[in-house]
Amino acid sequence: MNSIQLNKQGHLKHFLGIEGLKRALLIEILDTAASFISVSEKAVKKAPLLRGKTIINLFFEHSTRTRTTFELAAKRLSADVLNFNISTSSSSKGENLIDMLRNLEAMHCDMFIVRHNAAGAPHFMAQHVAPHISIINAGDGQHEHPTQAMLDMYTIRQHKGEFAPLRVAIVGDILHSRVARSNIHALTTLGVSEVRVVGPKTLMPKGIEALGTQVFHNLKAGLRQVDVIIMLRLQRERMQGALLPSAHEYFQYYGLTEEALKVAHPDAIVMHPGPINRGVEIDSSIADCKRSVILQQVSNGIAVRMAVMAKTLGTVSEQKGTQ
Amino acid sequence: MNSIQLNKQGHLKHFLGIEGLKRALLIEILDTAASFISVSEKAVKKAPLLRGKTIINLFFEHSTRTRTTFELAAKRLSADVLNFNISTSSSSKGENLIDMLRNLEAMHCDMFIVRHNAAGAPHFMAQHVAPHISIINAGDGQHEHPTQAMLDMYTIRQHKGEFAPLRVAIVGDILHSRVARSNIHALTTLGVSEVRVVGPKTLMPKGIEALGTQVFHNLKAGLRQVDVIIMLRLQRERMQGALLPSAHEYFQYYGLTEEALKVAHPDAIVMHPGPINRGVEIDSSIADCKRSVILQQVSNGIAVRMAVMAKTLGTVSEQKGTQ
Amino acid sequence: MNSIQLNKQGHLKHFLGIEGLKRALLIEILDTAASFISVSEKAVKKAPLLRGKTIINLFFEHSTRTRTTFELAAKRLSADVLNFNISTSSSSKGENLIDMLRNLEAMHCDMFIVRHNAAGAPHFMAQHVAPHISIINAGDGQHEHPTQAMLDMYTIRQHKGEFAPLRVAIVGDILHSRVARSNIHALTTLGVSEVRVVGPKTLMPKGIEALGTQVFHNLKAGLRQVDVIIMLRLQRERMQGALLPSAHEYFQYYGLTEEALKVAHPDAIVMHPGPINRGVEIDSSIADCKRSVILQQVSNGIAVRMAVMAKTLGTVSEQKGTQ
DSSP: OHHHHBOTTSOBOOBOOSTTOOHHHHHHHHHHHHHHHGGGGSSSOOOOTTTTOEEEEEESSOOHHHHHHHHHHHHHTTOEEEEEEOOHHHHHHSSOHHHHHHHHHHTTOOEEEEEESSTTHHHHHHHHSOTTOEEEEEEETTTBOHHHHHHHHHHHHHHHSOSTTOEEEEESOOTTOHHHHHHHHHHHHTTOSEEEEEOOGGGSOTTGGGGTOEEESSHHHHHTTOSEEEEOOOOGGGGGTTSOOOHHHHHHHHOBOHHHHTTSOTTOEEEOOSOOOBTTTBOHHHHTSTTBOHHHHHHHHHHHHHHHHHHHTTOSOTTGGGO | OHHHHBOTTSOBOOBOOSTTOOHHHHHHHHHHHHHHHGGGGSSSOOOOTTTTOEEEEEESSOOHHHHHHHHHHHHHTTOEEEEEEOOHHHHHHSSOHHHHHHHHHHTTOOEEEEEESSTTHHHHHHHHSOTTOEEEEEEETTTBOHHHHHHHHHHHHHHHSOSTTOEEEEESOOTTOHHHHHHHHHHHHTTOSEEEEEOOGGGSOTTGGGGTEEEESSHHHHHTTOSEEEEOOOOGGGGGTTSOOOHHHHHHHHOBOHHHHTTSOTTOEEEOOSOOOBTTTBOHHHHTSTTBOHHHHHHHHHHHHHHHHHHHTTOSOSOGGGO | OHHHHBOTTSOBOOBOOSTTOOHHHHHHHHHHHHHHGGGGGSSSOOOOTTTTOEEEEEESSOOHHHHHHHHHHHHHTTOEEEEEEOOHHHHHHSSOHHHHHHHHHHTTOOEEEEEESSTTHHHHHHHHSOTTOEEEEEEETTTBOHHHHHHHHHHHHHHHSOSTTOEEEEESOOTTOHHHHHHHHHHHHTTOSEEEEEOOGGGSOTTGGGGTEEEESSHHHHHTTOSEEEEOOOOGGGGGTTSOOOHHHHHHHHOBOHHHHTTSOTTOEEEOOSOOOBTTTBOHHHHTSTTBOHHHHHHHHHHHHHHHHHHHTTOSOTTGGGO
16 A cells, blocks of 8 residues: 555655555654644644645545544645535435546545545545545545544654553454554554554454454453553444443443553553543543543644645655654 | 633633623623724725634534624634534434533634523533633523624614613513523613513513513503614414414514504614514514614624624733723 | 626626627636636635635535535635525525525625526526625526536637637537526527537427527437537436436437547537436546546636636726737
């Protein structure tokens, strides 16, 4: 996937997934994001980098929250933003995906932020789109959610400094989670000491060890001495199938409580991609405690998305990460 | 409510309701609005006061019209605006209100314009929101609609000059009307001579006299010699309950007609918060006659909302009203 | 219709239909559009011509695609844009159309882009709107779609230079097509040599010859030696009535294939207003071939809409077309 994400000069052109990207590039994105944090903290939250650019939020899967963070990132970079909420049923009926792309290209759009329930849809679009356009994956099926992973990495670096010594646990429904997948790739690429995945057997993909992770089915065993805990959101619809018992029972075994947190490193931080289900995957008091950095993740998400947008459109210096 | 609406310096921080605000502050808002009228009349309808601010329309109750006036006010002040239409059913299912607030705060939003069917929702949000954020009430249940009251006061002052000598009648469904409630507070605070409420017994709240009003159940008696008539919109759904007979019968007793208008002062102005139901609460010819200032209310609404936005975010001088 | 579209100085005030407009004015619009093409090709796609103007997309009939091109055109001219999607059922229930207009006028809006399923709705609005406001017809019933016609003319001139020598065929459901109607008026006004309409008898309006067209029911006869082919979109709902057999059978008789295209002039261009139904009105390979200028139409559409917006609001020189 590396080849399609980078242009001939090796600079980021599309941002489709973490898999295959080099450590230096991830660090470069984090460093660029650091330079954008201040934009959202100023009285006038505007940088002119994407002025006169047209950015389209192409959401084939509904998400007010993720769309909002991309929209704010784009507007704070002074871009024009249009939101398209497309039901996949209607898009299959009418124009096909390629025809839709060609039309938006002809309108001189510069970037598509794509969320789709089919894994690979953003990659497919990147393969077919005109050369001047960038595609950003805002979540595709159970594949990747790379901006979420980068904002998670940003938040970890902010609190822990170096990646190398860290033990990180990702807890919950690993099987269906594009957040887990992108985070595993990011953490291993950035060279953390240990990546653990923790969850019930029914929600653990076969062969996940091959990605460089250690598998735990017992929460306390998985959390022992970790520096970072990434809780995943439990999709409630999973519980209607055979994969899970009740929310109550899930919480008993895999919910993050004060009790469970005790076995982690005393300085461990608690993360969650949001929105949280209080009392399902995380105890309400833990979500609000000092070790929770969940809201900092949200803030960092804006800066990380600004960085990815500015880098793919080539409006920030490409030497940032290597200076 | 005064304490939460004002900051320690006594300046407007949130705008949740008219009740409890001082006369000087209301006059200050009207004077600031006066300075914004010209912005919407220029060829380039832009003032840079809120450039780089992020304003979120949080509408838990649908209203294209009110949302539009806030959106235009914000855009003419150069702010970035995002619209969230949230069904209360879905918001109860997913994130709770506080979690939603925390997330939007973390995205460095500056202001929430809130419409909610529950009285007190904006007040609750103001109590829990981060200190740098302002909340504007765009209508909460049957409680208050303070920007509507201020645009009504602006329109009255525009036509009548002084408040002190005025007799004002508010006509219609007083019981369910947040507009009536906010207007009663504004009129009594600004010191008009008489505030009358006119309507059938079934639509008149018990003890409304305690707010400084006189109650009339006969339209002509209520309109006799008044200088200002504020008609309320009749929610048609009331007629399906036991509270009201047919629209036709309501119009016979409480509809504003040429005949009824004769008893008012010859210079009386006719107001309505819109959208009007022609032939239900107001005769079509009266809505369009020279004494109707209904459309001026709409124009003034933009300037008043600009004033409230600029004042709560502290981007206009606070001495305006006291000079 | 001429009188209402032009102001007293003879300049374009509203853009409601092609019918009745003079050749010089159409050329003027094309020339202005030519000057806007470069805006969408620059790195910073912004011209300040409509800064501080408020433009409302009033779409009583849903169309993401057309609305998007108007929205992009407006944003690239630096206007503020608001989108209203209004279901005609709800608009009939609540405010009437005139009251809606008066309210938007009072909010100091400058332009309404109107799409409506009733022929004449934009014309009706232009008759009743305040003098400073411009109305643009974005498609009304089976009447006109004038900006589509102008982008088609732009595309034809781009490829063919002069209009006079051209033979043009419009193919498909002429009866229900506002695109056909506007194009016929534009082509005859611009003085092409021949306008042919080609389609089955059930989809051919009676008396269409009176507009200066030649009628063909046989596709190959209609395409013989033409320089320009304008395919119309087939509304699939027509096939559920008695007007049409299956999509498959329609394609056999009226679908544009390589075989059918052979009889046209070797340099003939193929146009379509989009979105195309591949394999229904046009063969997929023809839609993508070198003679297809369908995507150029989309690009030109932005520039043409910018031109119409800037001209009706009087922010570009009116002498453009006559220099």
